[in-house]
Amino acid sequence: MLQNDAVRNLQYDSEIRVAQTSTASEPRVYDSQITITAQPRPTTETPRIPLPISTVAGSGTFIPLAGYHCLADLPSVHIEQTFELNDALTAVSSENRYVIRSPLGDAIFAASESSTENHRMVWGAARPFQMHLLDKTHQEALVFRKKLALGAMCCAPKTLEIWIPPGNVLGRVVQSPTFTQPVFFIEDGNTGQPTFCVEGPKNSGFCCFCPPKECYFKIHSGGDLRASLDHKWLASKSQYTTNIYFSDISLTAKDRALILGAAFLLEYMFFQK
Template sequence: MNNDKLFNNMENIELHELPMQRNNTDGVEETAVTNQPRSDYPGSRRPIPVSLVEQDYRRTIAPASGLEFLRDVNQLIIQQSIELNDLISNISSENRYIVKVPRRDAIYYATETSGDFQRNCFGSGRAFVMRLFDRTQQEALILERRLACGNCTFWCYLQRMEVWIPPGDYVGVVRQQFSMAMKAVFYVYNDCELLYRIEGPSSFGCILGKAQNFQIYNYDGSTQIGSIIYQWDQVQVCYNMLLQMPSNIANNKHKALLLGSAFLLEYMFFESSKKRSRCCRCIC
């Protein structure tokens, strides 16, 4: 099925915010979530059958959850949809992305919601809500990023990305960790349980806007189990994010957290480099 036809009606979906609070479960002082976005769909999720094209066959599923599209998936490509406004104007617009499995159909369509003031004043460091819609055109995931500094010299208030499942189930958080070596270090938590550690190249507040590799380790950092790679796609003639996850992850929520990690890295290190012709930039 053509991806444009699959997602062409999603732009008209109206989304609202639902006041919500949750308790601090990770032992770190933080601001409570007061505006948790949700879709305009009333009641429970609609089990709509969809057809999926695998490598050599087609199958039909009626997913009870948007996370079911992550089943048996260990690689994902995050590809930005370039807007005409971004090409002809210096004013930043809300980003959109396609999340797809290599050599298969797209499984998610991601759309950003953010304020004009933060986009134009804080650029890629802005706060936003990213909504991921699945093949049934229903919300599968909600990623919420706060406005914070990415430079480890401001260690008291670093980056974090919360992951939610509609209509308001908290999955976990991706938190930037202070590093004396100025490395890009992130911890991935499922609620209060540390799952993964992500390490990137030394940046000293700046990073080249070219191909980079972030390693995903297990919770104690002893074994590399995956990677997040920013690489050039010769077919699409653009840079994409490639998320490689271990094949033994059975919990789709853990995959959703790693997907949220990839989106956070996309904004922190690479989002501005796609819109500017210079080779490096500040991430603070």
């Protein structure tokens, strides 16, 4: 027991030392009244705190990973929703929370929705929101931003933006105006060019797509299947899960983060009814 406490204290002290800055400066004293016109900002970007472990479970890399780079080399990720007691007892929907896990069940990200109660009551699953994904260092790794959009035919198409700290657009997922099956394009944030195409089940509805609870989406680029996404019932946990399988091992961490954003857009559009 004492040994375990010592290990915990050592880990805690090491995390504190990492979080502290190495430079020390004398406090500045002013004789006269000073008016602050702007908040002080660091001149250089603060490096992320490394993970307190040496590897990510299920990954082939052997260096500490943080941020969306935790997705590198993973063959699949699985999105599990955490259900709130308030949803079962009242008619008011609460902000959704999810856990993104590796194939071995290790939690990679904790995702929490940020939206207003009025938007949840009026618009339901079509509501605008921000989804914040925190990694194991409790730092923000990704932010998904969805604006209010009612459709793809006569109104603005449904889109979701993928952001990374401190405020850079990694890419976006845009709904395509189709009639026979749901189609989405994943665009690069720098060039605005589509890099992946997401296709859902065919003949799933006319204009208003209503795919079954268990369905399959394929993600391809240049005619080659790069990844796949399905929504299935997990009997061991008595709930539905959204699963992403990366078929192409050459996919970068950025590509996997964009595909993860597409999975959350599909989650709200088709599986939050």
